[in-house]
Amino acid sequence: MHLACLSAGKTFIREVARTGQTIGTVHTFGALHRGQAELIRRAAVENDVAIVTVHPNKIQLRSGGSCDFNLDEDIGLALRSGATAVISSNDTEMFPPGYRTVIAQGDGHLRLGGPDTCLDEAVTGAIRWICYARPTRSYFGLKDIGRAILVKRAVADLLLDCEIRFVPTVRYKNGVPISSCLRRFNPSELDELSCLFTTLNDVRKEIARGVSSVKDLVASTTPQTKFRLFKLDFVRILDADSFEDLAQAKLPLIIFGAATAHGLKIFDSIYVPDQDTLVKGPSDIWIDLPERCWPDDCTL
Known part of the structure; x- marks a missing residue:
């Protein structure tokens, strides 16, 4: 199932919550690959409903950057990997005029990868989706170790009722992590x-x-x-x-x-x-x- 806007996704999420089913989420930029497929597979196995979100978080992109992806291909990969629903959005919905909130966690993100890694913005994007979907569990790959650890810290600090699950890095057999x-x-x-x-x-x-x-x-x-x-x-x-x-x-x-x-x-x-x-x-x-x-x- 593909839900092409936030309002359609919220209607689905509310119905799932009403029935008491558990929700597992995977939050993505798009351009899905086999590493994210493993996150989706685990979300599907460990929960009643698995939701994948697709949106290139523009506040996380370098100035002038972009991430090209094929939404139809992403939907297909997500559903084949076990997703119940894929929710997509756009900048008009995600960043309406006046948007200004970014989660700050001190300078840890600068110590990890420097300003170009945009970890504050990456954590903000993940927490926004978690607040939106209200998942029982949300899945993060250890390939993006900084994001995974800081999202877990933010969820704890903000008293969000969601379990953050780390998933091992998916690598090619020569050791290179999938990206x-x-x-x-x-x-x-x-x-x-x-x-x-x-x-x-x-x-x-x-x-x-x-x-x-x-x-x-x-x-x-x-x-x-x-x-x-x-x-x-x-x-x-x-x-x-x-x-x-x-x-x-x-x-x-x-x-x-x-x-x-x-x-x-x-x-x-x-x-x-x-x-x-x-x-x-x-x-x-x-x-x-x-x-x-x-x-x-x-x-x-």
Whole structure:
């Protein structure tokens, strides 16, 4: 079922709530991919009704940026993945004249990825949809670790009655996390980008072996990362709550890195909340690499 405006979606949501059914939500920009399909699948399995929202949150886009997507294709993927309903909207509905509210959570978002990551705006978009849909549970992928953690914090701080569920990162079998923005990269470039995950995972293994000096851990990454087309921007080890850089590795933590190619900065991370994850590695979901190159259709 596709509901093409907020009022139609609200009517559906109210009827679901009246019958006492549980609701799971997945909130997207559009341009859905197999990583988001996993979020939708889990929302469908764990709830009576699974709702997917589709709208490129313009306050989250860089100035002049856009995200091209095919709504019909997104609806098809969402429904095949188990969605009960897809609710879409537009800027006229979502950002009427006078709109001015943004959720602020201090400077943690700047410590994580800098101002270009627009995390305040990403959290604002997610919280608006949660307030609208009133889900029992809402699903966020650990690929976007900053958004996932800050949305969970915002839900708790604002006393919203919604459980935030984290879903493991979906990766190609070479380690690259699935992202709509990687559509511009061909398979050989994706193979090279896999070095970033390998580097982060090697850092995890070193911490598990007892190395705790972040300076030493980060220094060891440069010779390991074999990039030709990409440029390694940084590898950092962060506190998982404050996003502050650590001097000594201490759980829970995030091993966070970035590389740049084609003018696009690609982030990757490993979330290590506990000793079991540190020793065994994250419970990521692995899929085959694409067999074709994608068009350059995402300019976030």
